[in-house]
Amino acid sequence: MTAWLFPGQGSQHRGMGAELFDERPDLRDRADDILGYSIAELCREDPEQRLADTRFAQPALFVVEALGHLRRIAAGQRPDFLAGHSLGEYAALFAAGCFDFDTGLRLVRRRGQIMARASGGGMLAVVGPRADTAGALLVAEGCTELDTANYNAADQVVLAGPTADLSRAAGLLKRHGLRCVPLRVAAAFHSRHMDAAAREFAAELDEVDFHPPRVPVLSNVTGRPYPDGDVGALLARQMRSPVHWERGMRHLIDSGVEDVAEIGPGTTLTGLWRSALRAASGGTASRRTAPPSAEAVSPARRPAPAEPTRYGPPPDARRLGSAAFRAAYGVRHAYLTGSMYHGIASVDLVVRMGRAGLMGFFGAGGLRPERIEEAIERITGALGPDARFGMNLLATPGDPVLERAVVDLYVRRGVRYVEAAAYTRLTAPLVHYRFAGAHHDGSGAPVAVNRVLAKVSRPEVAEAFLRPPPGALLDALVADGRLTPQEASVAARLPVSEDICVESDSGGHTDGGVALTLLPTIRRLRDVVAGQHPGAPAPRVGAAGGLGSPEALAAVFVLGADFVVSGSINQCTPEAGTSDEVKDLLATVGVQDTVQAPAGDLFEAGGRVQVVRRGTLFAARAGRIYQAYRRYAALEEIDAATRRAVERDCFGGRSFDEVWAETRDHLARHRPADLDAALRDPRRRMALVLRWYFRHSTALALRGDPEGRANYQIHCGPAMGAFNAWVRGTDLEDWRHRHVDVVADRLMHATAHHLRDALRRVSGEEAPIVARSAQS
Template identity: 40%
Template sequence: MLTYVFPGQGSQEIGMGSTLFDEFVELTMEADKILGYSIKELCLQDPYSQLGQTQYTQPALYVVNALSYLKTIKDTGRKPDYVAGHSLGEYNALFAAGVYDFATGLELVKERGRLMSQAQGGKMAAIIGLSEQEIINELKNNGLESINIANYNTPTQIVISGPEEEIDLAQPIFEKVPKLRLYAPLKVSGAFHSQYMSKAKEQFERHLNSVKLNPIKIPVISNVKARPYKQDEIKVTLASQIDSPVKWTESIRYLMGCGEMDFKEIGPGKVLQNMIRRIQREAEPLIIEEDLVTPYSLGSKEFKDNYSLKYAYIAGGMYRGIASKELVVKMGKAGMMGFLGTGGMKHNKIKQDITYIKRELSNGQAYGMNIVHNFNNAEQEERLIDLFLENDIKVIEAAAFLNVTPSLIRYKAKGIRKDNQGKLITNNKIIAKISRPEVAEGFMSPASDFIISKLLKEDKITLKEAEYLKNVPVADDICVESDSGGHTDGGNPCALIPAMIKLRDDMMKKYSYDNKIHVGAAGGIGTSEASAAAFMLGADFIVTGSINQCSVEADISDSAKDLLQQANVQDTAYVPAGDMFEIGAKVQVLRKGLFFPARANKLYSIYQQYNSIEEIDEKLKKQIQEKYFRMSFADVFKEVKNYYPPKEIKKAEENKKHKMALIFKWYFGHSTQMALKGCEDCKVDYQINCGPALGAFNQWIKGTEIENWRNRHVDEIGEKIMKETADYFNKRISKISSN
């Protein structure tokens, strides 16, 4: 077998490319146009001494490597079995594999070189003669742990990277080591392939979002993983390459383990050929069993493509902005999706948060808005949909809906169009969180004729939109909500998910929709095992909630998070839902250390037993006012009047049982507000929505650096769950295969 390898920065030399520019005139002209200067002049003459500068070096090497590859193919007529590149050279390997054309690759390299050239205050040095472990020991023993290993070039030729003063300080230390053959500082502008390049990585990742990639035609060995690229991980891996070490030794060992292998260096110099010969002398072939599952391969690829996601992972919208704008942005930047928890938030605050999110996630990253069914105020629900439409919100998470409402259909209608092939495209997507099959059936059906007629009569949709609505489901995708925090029926995922998938399949067959309805899973997901179970049951994606509430980004008080951090799986309870108090809907809340669950259930029991406040015996009334509310019923009702519409207050004045309901419901809102603010005097009355998933998560990460919630970040939580879910699958597969 044959592997072509492409050199990176450090192999440049004046005169490189020689006759290639005249042989490939059109590509040379295309390069000049992209770069804004003569690539031939730079490589052959370097009149302004720019060839050694990163922003010029990288494009120059990419062009020469690419033309050298085309020349080799032209002359030999043989394509390699594998390709690999050292750092910058990896972009040529991807070009050779057909992942992008010459121009696209050059645009990427131009941006990469520009970003990397901006790095200041960093330095690199080559260490020859010492092993990786010997270098690590010297750094650790001398307090130089801010230095990273950047390049594993051969088993005994390793490059370190870090702050300039640290690299300079390390030189005399290493020169005292008897085995050292050479400590050579490199002429570079920054600490490449280290943690100090994280800003450049983040900026480059945003640039990558707009790039279209083609299928891999030749296996490409990644610097980051020393394994072949996976199609759905190309952008993630390319971005990570900037701040990750180049695992060149392991890459060559991997190729050696693939069978009898010849290596040919394509481009200027023989740096890589020399490294490869040394690796072949000093190291054994690497024989490994490939992982069958990766964090990026979990879930539905189609679902991820629809929402521009790297991971099939969503953070659900938590009430009153606990799922904050910062949470949404963190998730979006990590290739996941978060929903802003708009329920109970003021209209202006939602508007401000949308502006912030759109500004921070302006490069195609995913985000969405949660909408909780407003059982008593359809007008407020309509206003929220107006806000979403005005701000071009493309994804909403519909939660706690017992049936499809006109506001949801209007949102859906305003985003439907037909593409050039006549296929219906829904630009305004709805992901419905559902725990009951009869509700799911309504959301997986087209909008009802009744609602369509109502919207037409009110002039809220057009005739064309009405016609389109008859051929698409209300919800683009469904999230099956099992035993979760917040509104819940306490369902069992092992029963619910298969039933919902079967219902989905039946509805797809019944209506012959153009696009598949994907089924996700929520509730009880707080560990890799729970996540794996959801995917094994057939979930296309997973949604987490409770575990994100106990994180830095969650907008709830520190004292509430301290309580959440102590929770175990048994420390939750079911209570009446404050927004659906009268009908007895349930939410799940934290119980440990709190009186709220017992008091909330007591209030509902009293509401069922009596028809008015006046009927309650005096002792019980005194207990409620003094212990629960710390206010009189009259004062509570005064506050109630401030945030309920006049018609609701009028109804309460006329109906004593309804008045009792509004007064009791005040306690639920008040308890939530106290938890959000962190009122220490009212801590026992905190209402903190939470499911057992958080208890499982707390046990799972006990003893790790994220045991303390102050070290928990929603994006890192998501990545940890997805990574360890993939690891769990691979271990199980390996165990089964070995039996």
């Protein structure tokens, strides 16, 4: 991954961008019209030495950096992240599509004019080991009128404030072994002393219609990517807020960025990037870092290279898991987001993952085929015809017609990736999906175009997916016209699934399984089965459930997981298709706040799922309903007290008769065979009425109905509590910042760091134990 960095004021010099203006004469001429002078002459020759003037330096830098960006785009290059130091942030936002060239140039021209009028005060660069503690040292000495304006690196900050206070501060800090260099500026930029100027510029920003960034852009104010809708607000704060450059560089490292390109004059930001890499890999910033000598808020120039560190570069999260898995799914991490039923794993979630070079499964469980097809339309419309995305295929033993209809839809729409969940045995529709379109390639090797990622929690179920389908099942599919004889011949040579996901301790059907025992057991089973089918590819084995912290991901990778699939944590993201009320509740959940409860889809069979118990009575009430089903043979036999309690507490005041009437109408429209069976069998009719509570409780949660909060059914494992604990005190504590791709990147990169540190400890090497938060 690559980030493009745009330097700020102080990096300008005569001759900058000289070769760029003739490449885009249209933009050069527009800049001349907006500014009222020749931008090419100013940058190439600077005949009146105006580049030292903020009013001219800021527009000139923006034009040069914008043209440099466009040159790279024309050459077919694309960044994964964008960042700009102070003024450079405007070029980064232009590159991300937040505004057009003309708008950006007008903004920076006005910004330069406003900043040039500010006077009084100055800035002081502080260089040396632990320079980032300078602010605290000064407060301890009673020097409270200064602000830290730039956090450039651990060994380099810039202070801003009144000139007299800066002189006093220089003397104090030199006694602490820190080097202080005054900057040639006329005001205390990026400090409280710019409040009036910032308010004036905020009025200018209010007139601009900003677009959401197409590429993540790091904000100077937060050191984190701009959230959608916050561009104007953060730019308004930028003029008076410190530049958190070091924090932004740490975010890039944790997000997997390995290379940067500095677009604009100088190599200042490249040097700061190297300093951040050294700090991330266990080294320290060089004591020989040169102090800044440029005007305004320029970061220091060209830090000297540090000594080699003992442990090498930061770990690469993209190497975790199976490279073959990443290639097969077209993703940059061996990490997927699982399907959460009723569209909780939403279109927005799947699209966001796809745009980030990752992949998610849409939560099709519980939805009718027409709703599922609408979701496919929206996903492919957003991601394009070559989109990488997956759909859920949920086992529906009580409704085989629905399973067949969903499979027919997936085959017809060319869905290539399916997550198969809750299967206890192979079914004809599942095998049909897997081998529809299967063929032999030019060398005679078997090829299946559709991939099934099977979630399993029992070895015997895993074994069924690890082997080719039974011959009798293939014969029946051929006889039924669902597979051709050629497709069936390919199926006889390939496993039903090339990717087995061991699910434990999740919000799904897991039989109470534990990853520590299940994952190694099923890996060994995979090896045995693969040895019996030497011509077939050996399926990969991954893990799901309980994955809410770097330590949990690290554990399953050490156990041999080829990939991971996250689940519960993703329903507490802005993209999840559930209510804000549920997300507010989930953000408070601890690891102890979940419990097993009866499952609506496997009600009669006694199936159980894990749900949230904090703030809801669903588990207790579902248990009461299931006990009534076990105790009685018909609705009419249920005792009066139980009936009143269920109708009042679970059915929202509806009577059994009213619920049956609603259920009967639904079955008449969608499942007439089930209606006939219920009319003949009183116990079946009772089950259908009691199961209504599970649909009702899910709908209450999805809507966020405040009156029905006690009945919210929220499938969730303890991973949610572990994640909440991990992000406490960081920007991800608020679920509104937990974008699903950000969660994926933070977890995977923190996992890589955790594994590196853990391996040092178990190998006996001395290394500090550092608890890595979601922010570090």
